[in-house]
Structures are given as structure tokens and as C-alpha cells.
Amino acid sequence: MNISFTKKQVDYINEQVASGEYQNNSEVIRDALRLHSIYREKVIQDLRREIEKGWDGPDSNLSMSQIIASKKSS
Template identity: 65%
Template structure:
């Protein structure tokens, strides 16, 4: 597997290893992937919950335009 990083990403990885929190670059990447998985699963679960709420709430009498306008005002 070949992975490319930006200069900024490489510097971040190096800094994490130099901090002593990680022993090598691979540990930093594995931790980042683990956290990404946790984050992604949370986002998907949160979206599913919101979709279910919407489905359970019934059909709205408001137009899409009205809904968007009410959100912009907040």
C-alpha cells in the first residue's frame, strides 16, 4: 500500500512521534483511522436518528422554502 501525505500532515505525524505519545508513524496513522471510524459511525448513527425523527413526525404543511427561511433566521 502506498499512501501520500501533504507536508503539513507529515509534520503532524512527525510531531506526534517526537512527543513520545506514539512509537512510530504507523501508530499515528492507525490511531487516526480508529478515530475516523468512531467519528464516522457516530455521524451515521446521528443521521439515522434524525431521519427516524423526521419520518415519525409526519408530513409537514410547510414548504421547503419556509423551512430553509426559518433555519436562516436562527
């Protein structure tokens, strides 16, 4: 597997290792992937919950563009 990082990402990884919190770059990446997985699962659960609220909620007379516009202004 070949992975490329930006300079900013490389600097961040090196800072984490230098802090002593991680022993090597691989640990930083594994932890980042683990946290990303947790984050994605939470986002999916939140979206599912919102979809269920929408399906179970009352019908609306608003158009989709009106609903989107109301969300952008709040």
C-alpha cells in the same frame, strides 16, 4: 499501498511521534483511522436518529427550501 500526505499532515504525524505518545508514524495513522471510524459511525447514527424523528414527526406545510432556509438562519 501508497499514501500521500500534505506537508502539514506530515508535520503533524512527526510531532505526534516526537511527543512520545506514539512509537512510529504507523501508530499515528492507525489511531487516526480508528478515531475516524468511530466518528463516522456516530455521524451515521445521528443522521439515522434525525431521519427517524422526521418520519415519526408531524407533517409540515413548509417547502423544502423554506425548511433549509430556516436551518441556515438558526
